[in-house]
Structures are given as structure tokens and as C-alpha cells.
Amino acid sequence: MEFQSDLTRDISPQRKLGRGKIEIKRIENTTNRQVTFCKRRNGLLKKAYELSVLCDAEVALIVFSSRGRLYEYANNSVKATIERYKKACSDSSNTGSIAEANAQYYQQEASKLRAQIGNLQNQNRNMLGESLAPLNLRDLRNLEQKN
The missing domain is CATH 3.40.1810.10 (Transcription factor, MADS-box)
Structure with missing residues (x-):
């Protein structure tokens, strides 16, 4: 039985095999x-x-x-x-085209984010009822009938 305990001790999950990290410095x-x-x-x-x-x-x-x-x-x-x-x-045109492509990409992303902000602001107004203020009585009744 002692042999088995030595065997299980050697295969325990605590023992790890494989490559270890080495310190990156000049080898003397x-x-x-x-x-x-x-x-x-x-x-x-x-x-x-x-x-x-x-x-x-x-x-x-x-x-x-x-x-x-x-x-x-x-x-x-x-x-x-x-x-x-x-x-x-x-080639300066190469770096220029990269800069232009980056600028165009970020402008498109900014436009998407502005649209997303506008949609979220409209949703907030709808939830708070602020978007109903400019509506006249007929529009309010039509809206009420839809819901």
C-alpha cells in the first residue's frame, strides 16, 4: 500500500510539467x-x-x-x-491614404454614435412623456387609440 501512496503523490495535480518562463536577460x-x-x-x-x-x-x-x-x-x-x-x-501618398482611411473610418463611427445617441434620447423622451408636449388634441387621441 505504501507504493500506491508514493505513486499518487507523484501524479498529484499540484505538480505541473512543461516549459517554465525564463527571465529575458543576456546569457553570460x-x-x-x-x-x-x-x-x-x-x-x-x-x-x-x-x-x-x-x-x-x-x-x-x-x-x-x-x-x-x-x-x-x-x-x-x-x-x-x-x-x-x-x-x-x-511614399508620402501611402501614409496619406492610410491617414485618410483612418479619418474616414472614425467619421463614420462618430456618425453612427451620434445617431445612436439621438435614438436613445428619443426613447428617453417617450418614456418621460416629454415628446407628447408638442402634440395637439387630435394627435393625442390618435396616439391613445393606437395603444
């Missing part, structure tokens, strides 16, 4: 740092590839190691992607 040990760099670089390259395939995105990834070695991935050409990036950054 050179060997450990190099091993971590290689593993994380490979993971990063894999994620870049997956993003390009799954989402049909144009991806370029450039990594320099602490020793100055270059690692890169691109689903097309790194140079072409960088040129496209530079063009997008320097």
Missing part, C-alpha cells in the same frame, strides 16, 4: 548563449517560413549573430523586399 555563459542563439534562430526562421506559406505574406528576415555572421530568409528576394519596404516608407 558564451557556450549557452551560442546554443540558445542557434535554437532560437532556427525557430525564428521556421516561423518566418510558416508565415509566408500560411498567409501568403512577403517575408524577409535578416539576423546577424554576435560574431557578425549573417542569416537570412526571404520567400522572394531579400533585396526586393527591402526595396519595397523603403518605397512604402518614403
